[in-house]
Amino acid sequence: xxxxxxxxxxxxxxxxxxxxxxxxxxxxxxxxxxxxxxxxxxxxxxxxxxxxxxxxxxxxxxxxxxxxxxxxxxxxxxxxxxxxxxxxxxxxxxxxxxxxxxxxxxxxxxxxxxxxxxxxxxxxxxxxxxxxxxxxxxxxxxxxxxxxxxxxxxxxxxxxxxxxxxxxxxxxxxxxxxxxxxxxxxxxxxxxxxxxxxxxxxxxxxxxxxxxxxxxxxxxxxxxxxxxxxxxxxxxxxxxxxxxxxxxxxxxxxxxxxxxxxxxxxxxxxxxxxxxxxxxxxxxxxxxxxxxxxxxxxxxxxxxxxxxxxxxxxxxxxxxxxxxxxxxxxxxxxxxxxxxxxxxxxxxxxxxxxxxxxxxxxxxxxxxxxxxxxxxxxxxxxxxxxxxxxxxxxxxxxxxxxxxxxxxxxxxxxxxxxxxxxxxxxxxxxxxxxxxxxxxxxxxxxxxxxxxxxxxxxxxxxxxxxxxxxxxxxxxxxxxxxxxxxxxxxxxxxxxxxxxxxxxxxxxxxxxxxxxxxxxxxxxxxxxxxxxxxxxxxxxxxxxxxxxxxxxxxxxxxxxxxxxxxxxxxxxxxxxxxxxxxxxxxxxxxxxxxxxxxxxxxxxxxxxxxxxxxxxxxxxxxxxxxxxxxxxxxxxxxxxxxxxxxxxxxxxxxxxxxxxxxxxxxxxxxxxxxxxxxxxxxxxxxxxxxxxxxxxxxxxxxxxxxxxxxxxxxxxxxxxxxxxxxxxxxxxxxxxxxxxxxxxxxxxxxxxxxxxxxxxxxxxxxxxxxxxxxxxxxxxxxxxxxxxxxxxxxxxxxxxxxxxxxxxxxxxxxxxx
Numbered sequence: 001x002x003x004x005x006x007x008x009x010x011x012x013x014x015x016x017x018x019x020x021x022x023x024x025x026x027x028x029x030x031x032x033x034x035x036x037x038x039x040x041x042x043x044x045x046x047x048x049x050x051x052x053x054x055x056x057x058x059x060x061x062x063x064x065x066x067x068x069x070x071x072x073x074x075x076x077x078x079x080x081x082x083x084x085x086x087x088x089x090x091x092x093x094x095x096x097x098x099x100x101x102x103x104x105x106x107x108x109x110x111x112x113x114x115x116x117x118x119x120x121x122x123x124x125x126x127x128x129x130x131x132x133x134x135x136x137x138x139x140x141x142x143x144x145x146x147x148x149x150x151x152x153x154x155x156x157x158x159x160x161x162x163x164x165x166x167x168x169x170x171x172x173x174x175x176x177x178x179x180x181x182x183x184x185x186x187x188x189x190x191x192x193x194x195x196x197x198x199x200x201x202x203x204x205x206x207x208x209x210x211x212x213x214x215x216x217x218x219x220x221x222x223x224x225x226x227x228x229x230x231x232x233x234x235x236x237x238x239x240x241x242x243x244x245x246x247x248x249x250x251x252x253x254x255x256x257x258x259x260x261x262x263x264x265x266x267x268x269x270x271x272x273x274x275x276x277x278x279x280x281x282x283x284x285x286x287x288x289x290x291x292x293x294x295x296x297x298x299x300x301x302x303x304x305x306x307x308x309x310x311x312x313x314x315x316x317x318x319x320x321x322x323x324x325x326x327x328x329x330x331x332x333x334x335x336x337x338x339x340x341x342x343x344x345x346x347x348x349x350x351x352x353x354x355x356x357x358x359x360x361x362x363x364x365x366x367x368x369x370x371x372x373x374x375x376x377x378x379x380x381x382x383x384x385x386x387x388x389x390x391x392x393x394x395x396x397x398x399x400x401x402x403x404x405x406x407x408x409x410x411x412x413x414x415x416x417x418x419x420x421x422x423x424x425x426x427x428x429x430x431x432x433x434x435x436x437x438x439x440x441x442x443x444x445x446x447x448x449x450x451x452x453x454x455x456x457x458x459x460x461x462x463x464x465x466x467x468x469x470x471x472x473x474x475x476x477x478x479x480x481x482x483x484x485x486x487x488x489x490x491x492x493x494x495x496x497x498x499x500x501x502x503x504x505x506x507x508x509x510x511x512x513x514x515x516x517x518x519x520x521x522x523x524x525x526x527x528x529x530x531x532x533x534x535x536x537x538x539x540x541x542x543x544x545x546x547x548x549x550x551x552x553x554x555x556x557x558x559x560x561x562x563x564x565x566x567x568x569x570x571x572x573x574x575x576x577x578x579x580x581x582x583x584x585x586x587x588x589x590x591x592x593x594x595x596x597x598x599x600x601x602x603x604x605x606x607x608x609x610x611x612x613x614x615x616x617x618x619x620x621x622x623x624x625x626x627x628x629x630x631x632x633x634x635x636x637x638x639x640x641x642x643x644x645x646x647x648x649x650x651x652x653x654x655x656x657x658x659x660x661x662x663x664x665x666x667x668x669x670x671x672x673x674x675x676x677x678x679x680x681x682x683x684x685x686x687x688x689x690x691x692x693x694x695x696x697x698x699x700x701x702x703x704x705x706x707x708x709x710x711x712x713x714x715x716x717x718x719x720x721x722x723x724x725x726x727x728x729x730x731x732x733x734x735x736x737x738x739x740x741x742x743x744x745x746x747x748x749x750x751x752x753x754x755x756x757x758x759x760x761x762x763x764x765x766x767x768x769x770x771x772x773x774x775x776x777x778x779x780x781x782x783x784x785x786x787x788x789x790x791x792x793x794x795x796x797x798x799x800x801x802x803x804x805x806x807x808x809x810x811x812x813x814x815x816x817x
Contacts, residue, residue: 011209011366012123015091016131020115022355025146026107029117029352030066032141035152037064037101039137040276042125042161047097058162059100067106072114083108083116090118091362097124116360127280128343129265134276135350142352161277171314180315181323183308188259188286188335192326195249195258195337197370198799199392202758203331211367212395213387216402222410223382229413233296237377238342239303243295244408245340245373246287246302248401251408251425256289259336261369264313282317283309284336291421295412298420332370339372346378373405459625459650460657460693461529465490467695476692478719479519479700486695489523496527496560496588505558509533510633512551512559512583514540517679517700520588522688524560525632534630534647539680546643548579550635553645559585627651634682636780646780648682656783657693660686663788664723664748664774672697673723674716674745676706676730683753685784686725686776696723706730709737717742725750725776728760741767752776752785756801761791775801 037043041058048055067090071082086108093104102122109115126134137154144152171177218226230237242262250256266279285305289298326335350357367389376383384405388398404425411423458466467476468490476486484492505511511528513535515521528535536554538547551559559580576585631650635643673691675698677684691698699719705711712734716724724745726734731751734743744764749771756775764773772792778785787803794801 009209010092010094011368013091013093013095013120013366014123014126015118015120015362017087017091017360017362018117018119018350019358019360020117020352020355021358022113022352024113024115024352024355026066026068028142028145029107031145031150031152032138033064033066033105035141035144035154036134036137036276037062037103038151039154039157040161042275042277043101043103045102045125045162046100047102047124056162056165058160062100064101064103067104068109069106070109072109072111079110083110087116087118087362090120093120095122097122101125124278126276127265127278128263128341129267129279130276133274137276139351146353157275159271159275161275161279164272164275164277164279168314168316172319177315177319180312181320183312184284184315184320185323187305187308188284188324192259192284192286192335193255193257194329194332195253195370196255197249197253197337197392199370200394200397201392201797204391205331207331207389208391209366209368210390211387212390213385214395214398214402215361216384216386216406218382218384218406218409222406222413225413226382226409229416233299233303235299235303236342237344237375237382239299239306240412241342241375241377241409242285242306242340243299243302243412244405246289247295247298247408247412247420247423248405248425249338249371250287250289250420251423252401252404256287256291258287260285260287261333261336261339262309263339263341264309266313268313281313281315282339283313284317284320285309289420291419293420294417295420295423296416299412299416333368337370339369339374341372341374343374343376346380347376371401457625457627457651457654459529459631460653460689461493461526463693463695464493464526471695474695475697477519477522477698477700480702482519484519489526492523493526493530496523497530499586500527500531500533500558503558505531505533507532507629509558510536510554510556510630512536512538512554512556513679514538514547514559514561514577515679516540516562517675517677517684517703518562519700520562521679522692522698522700524588526692528560529625529631532625532629535632537632537634537680539678541678542680544577544579547577548581550643550645551580551583553643554633556583559583561585561587625650627654634780635680648780648783652783653689656785657689660776660785660788661690661694663790664690664750665772666690666694666696666723666748670696670722670747672699672719672721673725674699674701674719674721676701676712676724676726682780682784683727684725686750686752687723690723707733709734709743710739713737713739713742716745721745723748723750725752727751727753728756729754731764732760735763735767744768744771747772749773750776751801756791758796758801761801765791775803777803 038061044060044062045056045058048057069082069086071079071086074082086106090104090106095102102125103120105117105119107115107117141152141154144154226237226240230240233239242260246260249258249260261282262285264281264283266281267273272279285302288301293301321334324335328334347359350359367387370389370392372387374385374387376385384402386398386402386405388401408423411418464476464486467474468486472487473485475483476489477484500506500511505528509532511533513521513524513528515524515537525535525537536550536556538550538559559577561577628649628651630647631653633645633647635645637643673687673696675684675687688698690696699715699721701712701715705715715721717739722745726749728751731743731749737743744767749764751773752775761773764771772790775787775789775791775794776785777787789801789803791801
C-alpha cells in the first residue's frame with residue numbers, strides 16, 4: 001500500500017473547509033459525526049497487512065472525537081494565523097490506516113456564532129461522489145441531534161461498501177473482467193508514450209506531491225456557445241471540454257499521442273448511490289490527434305471513445321496496470337501523468353438547521369499528477385480548476401495553461417471545422433510578449449558597408465584572397481594527409497573561376513557541386529562564388545531521383561564533380577551521371593598544375609601544398625557582388641518530405657558569420673576548426689565558412705573517421721582541433737571512444753540540429769571542464785542558425801539547453817505551428 005511506503009504521505013487526503021455562521025451546537029455536531037460513522041461501515045474500517053496481503057476489517061464501533069479550538073479571544077491577526085495553522089495541520093494529517101476512522105475533523109470557534117469546520121478523509125474511504133452523501137447524512141443527523149438527547153441513529157443501509165468489494169472479487173474470479181481488459185488494452189495499444197510536458201524545473205527524483213490550484217469560470221457567452229455546440233453535436237459537455245484539454249496538452253507538449261486519466265464514478269448499480277466509499281475508478285484514454293483532423297472530428301472521436309468506455313466501466317485500474325508491461329518510472333505516475341474530470345450538477349449544499357454553510361476553497365492541494373483539470377458543469381455556470389505540481393510548474397505557467405485551455409474551447413465551439421494543426425497555443429498576451437522579446441530591429445547589410453569592419457562589403461570568398469596575401473604559407477585546409485596553404489587555395493579558386501567565366505557562367509547562374517566532404521569541394525564552392533554564380537551542393541550519397549529533382553528544380557546550368565571516382569550511376573562514354581539529364585558536367589582537376597609548387601610537411605603531419613605569389617596577369621578580377629545576390633541554394637527535406645530549395649544571399653551569409661563568430665568568441669588564440677557533417681546540409685557551414693572567414697585551418701574529416709569513435713578521437717587529439725560543430729546524437733556516439741575526452745575539441749564545442757540534454761552536457765563538462773559549449777539553432781531559411789546559447793550561462797530550469805539570438809541584427813519571433 002502506498003500509504004505504508006510513504007510514512008508521511010498526505011497525497012491521498014481529501015480535505016474540505018467550511019465557514020459556519022449561526023447558533024451552532026458543537027456537542028450536537030459531535031453526535032452527528034458519530035451517527036454517520038455508525039451508518040457507514042467503511043468509516044469504521046481498519047486497513048491492515050497480514051502475510052504481505054492487504055486486509056480490511058470493519059469494527060462494530062470506533063471512537064471519534066471532533067476536535068475543538070476556541071480562538072475567539074485572540075486579536076484579529078493572531079486569530080486568523082491560529083486558524084490557518086489549525087487548518088493546515090488538519091488538511092495535512094498523516095493517517096494511520098490501521099486505526100479507524102480514516103477521518104479527522106476540527107471545529108474552530110471564531111466568534112459566538114462564527115465557526116470554521118475542517119474535515120479530512122483519506123481517499124481509501126471516500127471519493128468525490130461521497131461528498132454529497134456525507135453532507136446529506138451529516139445534515140440529517142445534526143437536525144436529529146438538536147431535537148433529541150443521546151446517540152443519534154440514521155436509517156440502516158441495505159448494502160455496505162464491503163458487499164460491493166465482495167461482488168467485485170467474485171467478478172474477477174469468474175473472469176468477468178476479461179472482456180473489459182481486452183477492450184482497454186486494444187484502446188491503449190502495446191505501449192503508451194509518456195507525456196513529456198515541458199516543465200519549469202527539473203523533475204525531482206522523488207515526487208513530493210506538493211501542489212496548488214487555480215479556479216476559473218467560463219464567460220457566459222462561451223458557456224452558452226458550449227451548450228449550443230453540445231446540442232448540435234448531440235454530445236455532453238464532457239466531450240467538448242475533454243477535446244479542449246487534449247488539444248492543449250498536445251500543443252503544450254508538442255506530442256500527438258499520450259494518455260489521460262479520467263475518473264469514473266464506478267457506481268453502475270443504483271443501490272450503491274447512497275454509500276460513502278472509494279468506488280471511483282480511473283479510465284485511461286489514449287489521445288490520438290492528427291494535424292489534418294478537424295476540431296469537430298476530434299470531438300466525435302472522443303465521443304466514440306467515451307461511449308466505448310461506458311460499455312466497459314468496471315475494470316479496476318490496478319488490474320489494468322498489472323496486465324501491462326509499461327516501464328515504471330518512480331518520478332512519474334504509471335501509464336498517465338495528467339488527469340481530467342467533469343462533474344455534472346451543482347455543488348452539494350450542506351445545511352445545519354439555522355446555521356449557514358459556506359465552503360472555503362483551499363489553494364494548496366495534493367498533486368498526485370503533473371496536471372489535473374476538473375470542470376463543474378452546473379445549471380447556471382461552468383467552473384474549472386487546474387491543479388498542478390509545484391515542484392514542476394510555476395504559477396505563471398499554470399495561469400497561461402488556463403488561458404490556453406479556454407482559448408482551445410473557444411476555437412472548438414466557434415470554429416469547429418478548422419484543422420487541429422491550425423490551432424496555436426499562444427494567446428494575444430503571449431504574442432505581444434514574444435514580439436517584445438524579439439525586437440532587435442535587424443539592420444540589413446547595405447551596399448558598400450561591411451558586416452564585420454564597416455569598410456567596403458567583402459563577401460566570404462574574397463576573405464580567402466585577403467588571407468592569402470596576409471598569411472600565404474599558413475595552412476588553410478586539411479584532409480587526411482593532404483593540406484593546402486592559403487596561397488594555393490586562392491590560386492586554385494582563381495583558376496576555377498576563370499574556367500567558369502570562360503563558359504559564360506557568372507552572376508545569377510547556378511552550379512551544382514557533386515562532392516563528398518573534401519578539399520576539392522571547398523575549392524569548387526569558392527570558385528563558383530568568385531565567378532559571381534551561386535552553388536548548389538549535391539550529396540553524391542543521395543538517390544539518383546532526388547539528385548535529378550534538385551538539379552532540375554534549381555535550374556543549374558553546370559555540374560562540377562571530383563576529378564576521380566563516380567558518385568552515382570554513369571551515363572554514356574563522357575562519364576556524365578545519369579541523373580544529370582543533359583546538364584553539362586565538368587571534372588575538377590586533381591592536384592596542382594602549376595610549375596611553381598613545392599611540398600612541405602606541416603607541423604602535424606599533413607602535406608601542405610604552397611606556391612609562390614601569382615603574377616597580376618594570373619589573378620581573376622573579382623566580380624562585384626551585391627549583398628542581396630545569391631551565394632548558394634541548399635535543399636531541406638521540407639515539411640512534407642519533398643525537397644525544398646532555400647536561397648541564401650551573400651549579405652545573409654556575412655551577417656550570420658558576423659554574429660556567430662562574435663558569439664563563439666573566435667580570436668587569435670584559436671587556430672583550427674573541424675567539419676564532420678554532410679556538404680548537402682548547412683549544419684557544417686558554421687565551421688566551413690567560419691574558418692574561411694576567420695582565417696583558421698579547416699579540417700575536413702572523412703566519413704569513415706567521423707563515425708569511428710576511436711579513429712575520430714585520434715585525429716582530434718593529433719590535430720589539436722580547437723572548434724567542432726556536431727549534432728548531440730553524433731557526439732554521444734563518438735564519446736564511446738576508449739579515450740572519450742580526446743573526441744572533444746580543445747576550446748569550443750557547438751551543438752546543433754537537435755535538442756541538447758543536460759545529461760549530455762554534464763558528461764561533456766566532466767570530460768573537459770574548461771571547454772566552452774554552445775547550443776546553436778535556426779532553420780535553413782534564416783541562414784544556418786539564428787540562435788546561440790553558451791551552456792555556462794544557460795537557464796537550467798529549461799527542459800533542455802536553450803538558445804538565444806546570435807546577433808544584434810537578428811529579431812526573433814516565435815509561433816506555434
